[in-house]
Amino acid sequence: MSRHSHDHVLILTPLKNAAAYLPTYFDLVDQLDYPKSKISLAFLVSDTTDDTVALLRAQQKKWRYRYHAVHIHEKDFRFDLPEDQRHQFQLQPLRRSFMARSRNYLLASALRPEHDFVLWLDVDVVKYSANILKDLISVNEDVVVPNCLRLTEDGSFWGYDKNNWQETEASLNLQKELDPDYVLLEGYFEFLTNRYLMVDMPTHLGLFNKVPLDGVGATFTLVKADVHREGANFPSFPFQHQVETEGFAKMAKAMGFNVIGLPGYIIYHAMNA
Numbered sequence: 001m002s003r004h005s006h007d008h009v010l011i012l013t014p015l016k017n018a019a020a021y022l023p024t025y026f027d028l029v030d031q032l033d034y035p036k037s038k039i040s041l042a043f044l045v046s047d048t049t050d051d052t053v054a055l056l057r058a059q060q061k062k063w064r065y066r067y068h069a070v071h072i073h074e075k076d077f078r079f080d081l082p083e084d085q086r087h088q089f090q091l092q093p094l095r096r097s098f099m100a101r102s103r104n105y106l107l108a109s110a111l112r113p114e115h116d117f118v119l120w121l122d123v124d125v126v127k128y129s130a131n132i133l134k135d136l137i138s139v140n141e142d143v144v145v146p147n148c149l150r151l152t153e154d155g156s157f158w159g160y161d162k163n164n165w166q167e168t169e170a171s172l173n174l175q176k177e178l179d180p181d182y183v184l185l186e187g188y189f190e191f192l193t194n195r196y197l198m199v200d201m202p203t204h205l206g207l208f209n210k211v212p213l214d215g216v217g218a219t220f221t222l223v224k225a226d227v228h229r230e231g232a233n234f235p236s237f238p239f240q241h242q243v244e245t246e247g248f249a250k251m252a253k254a255m256g257f258n259v260i261g262l263p264g265y266i267i268y269h270a271m272n273a
């Protein structure tokens with residue numbers, strides 16, 4: 001029998017000017033109810049002007065013997081996006097294409113034979129259960145995502161990650177007429193896609209109520225490492241009208257992998273812009 005226990009998780013986080021979020025990020029990771037010897041972390045820092053790298057190095061020193069490994073990668077793409085235009089509709093295909101290249105670079109740099117799962121975790125996810133890793137692994141799907149809301153002061157329900165969705169008859173019909181290179185985006189009034197978003201699905205049917213998805217985001221996305229090893233990654237070019245994380249879901253599905261969402265399993269993203 002193999003001594004390998006098939007539960008080593010590689011946490012991957014791309015970073016850009018993320019110093020403000022890192023303390024909370026590290027606190028939350030450290031609170032995970034999961035053996036730290038079975039967790040590796042790797043970061044890619046790009047085009048950054050704040051002290052993200054200094055904070056990472058300090059944490060790396062602190063966690064060197066606490067976790068299996070902590071690796072810091074740096075690569076600038078010289079993609080200069082004015083902060084106040086980050087979410088502008090026309091800029092999204094380009095912004096997301098650079099994000100795709102960042103994620104692929106990080107994945108290719110960090111993935112090692114000992115890793116059984118890859119957890120994509122954005123730095124600005126600010127609240128999740130300590131059980132989440134065990135819970136998502138227990139779901140035993142190729143790709144699984146919880147439902148990411150915004151953390152609001154009054155606890156009101158405000159969906160954040162609109163990239164988790166199902167195609168509908170209307171969304172598929174609309175794509176028949178579309179230029180193959182046209183990139184679809186969720187959450188923009190400029191172009192309505194008719195997808196059924198996970199943030200709009202019922203959340204009261206239990207933590208482990210599974211729904212099939214056709215697109216995913218990557219605020220908190222657990223992937224069996226073999227899915228990536230076999231070649232599913234983040235297209236930086238339009239693939240079935242998607243780039244980056246939704247393109248990854250499309251690619252994984254095209255290869256025959258399961259992509260599953262848990263609408264009742266809630267995590268929270270920072271309330272920014």
Ligand SMILES: Nc1nc2c(ncn2[C@@H]2O[C@H](COP(=O)(O)OP(=O)(O)OP(=O)(O)O)[C@@H](O)[C@H]2O)c(=O)[nH]1
Pocket residue numbers: 013014015016017018044045046047079086098099102121122123124272273
């Ligand atoms: N390496 C790299 N990381 C990036 C880049 N842009 C954003 N990131 C990081 O990628 C993750 C997701 O980016 P966000 O800027 O949070 O994207 P978002 O959630 O769509 O947008 P917000 O609503 O502003 O949070 C975060 O951990 C960022 O720090 C980039 O150009 N390069």
Ligand SMILES: [Mg+2]
Pocket residue numbers: 122124269
């Ligand atoms: Mg974010």
